[in-house]
Amino acid sequence: MIVEEKIKEAEVETSIVENTKLVLVGEGVFPIIKDANGACIKDIPNTGFGISGTVQGEGKLAGTPSLFIRLASCNLRCIWQMEDGSFCRCDTSYASFHPEDKKSWSIQEIVDVVRHNIGNMQHVVITGGEPLLQKKGVTALCKTLKEELNVHITIESNGTLFDEELTKWVDLFSISPKLSNSVPSADKMKFYNEAENGSSRYHHEIRRNLTALQNYVTVANSTTTELQLKFVVGKVSDEAEIINDYLKLLSGYNQQDIMLMPLGATHEQLANSTPIVLKMCIANGWKYSPRIHIDIFGSKQGV
Template identity: 55%
Template sequence: MSKIVLANEGVFPITKDKHDNPLKSIPATGMKTSGTIQGEGKLAGVPSLFIRLAGCNLRCMWSLPDGSFCRCDTPYASFEAEQELQLSQEDIFTLVQHNIGNLNHVVLTGGEPMLQHRHLAMLSGRLKEELQLHLSIETNGTIFAEDVAQHIDLFSISPKLKNSNPSAQKLAAYGLKPNGPLTYHAEKRRNIEVLQKYIDFCNASGKELQLKFVVGQPNDYIEIKEEFLAHLNNWNPADILLMPLGATPEELKTTSVMVAEMAISNGWRYAPRLHIDLFGSKAGV
């Protein structure tokens, strides 16, 4: 039976195992119930379960306004995916089934979940058809796969700006050597053809879309306009979201007001990171 490679969180936050038995420890949220809230985007605040897939074809490393660096906030699903789980689709489905409770929303995230689209298509189909769940997928917008897309209700697409490119200085700061995605991130991060496929698919099918840009520099709005939106057709301004760069409350303080002003001046939407406000910077929440 084919298996899906998950990050060490797997399906989270949960309180029961695949046999419907209570787990000995409570979730990282500190709450005695399965589920958390979606912390980002249009559905911020919606009670949700998450399925985090391991592996990513990009390696985001940003610069904050003060010159310090901030890399992907889930490095264990991309940079350091050595603590991964391999679970069958049946086991993942059963974990969701036993922990979904009164929730109706499951988020497929990563890493980059579309890297495993063939196996994910079968799982998402079962979650949709048998449990009638609302499915969101969080993707970097470099891969489009209709076998998964047909089951998704909301596409949360986060195209990466130039500020995310690894540099020699950033690599040195994290003690990393250029290899794999670190060498081709800059070439792969912007895929207009794929982004247009998502927009066209959503317009044709009536599905929801958001283009969620992580913003950390005062002039990022220029790149969003000139390098992305100017090359895309039939997008809706209401679907453009700006999310402040930062993986900790302290980092978010350096970008949030700047990003809010940028969103307001361009008529776009500001996207907070509610899970960091509630739980801080940690996995499994």
């Protein structure tokens, strides 16, 4: 009976992997040189290199060779304001505002693409958009990646959603809680010719899910899963909000897990926000996160 039950469980898991779909955007899995069958792809990656992979550009693992998996759609769609009053939209707006270049992938197809492109790398980053909008499929993907390839998995999320089952298969949760400066207000939307639709994403109180964030902290404290809380900062006033609206209301987090990253999708924007962030990090003992991709590639997609 035990053997039969295990066979049935395996059959169910196989069915989930075969039938579950994830909606990916842009290149989907990138940068790659081979498809799911191991055949060479005609075009070279946007990195300009004839090899698979890039480096993680942000957070604790900045500089680490990695493959990326980018999911479509986001529940926040951020637009920030710089200290000089100018606006800065999410640097992956093609995955959040208008994810039109998207495709449904099976779990096995994604895993096979990773298998044929991972090479000597050990890290896979699942990002978006917001990955947890597709949490059932993402959980199945992470489980399969772990069981078949045993790679290190990072999930990049805005921290508004939490799923306990997913935490079993993730090595690092890179959570980027959004400050009120990121709310896509009417004037910001008008600037980018975007139409408001009455969504709750325009209300900061709903965008700030302290229960979900506390759950991530608890998981990091009770398991081997790592955590970083990475705030995007563009204004001097962001400092007080990080402290009063987030850190004072969360318990048990590690000071070394608090990271600040300068706002900007261009070199010019980063030049303006970086001094603000550096000073803030030093004054509070927080870590500074670079934005390596923008430093090297600018706003190019798929790198």
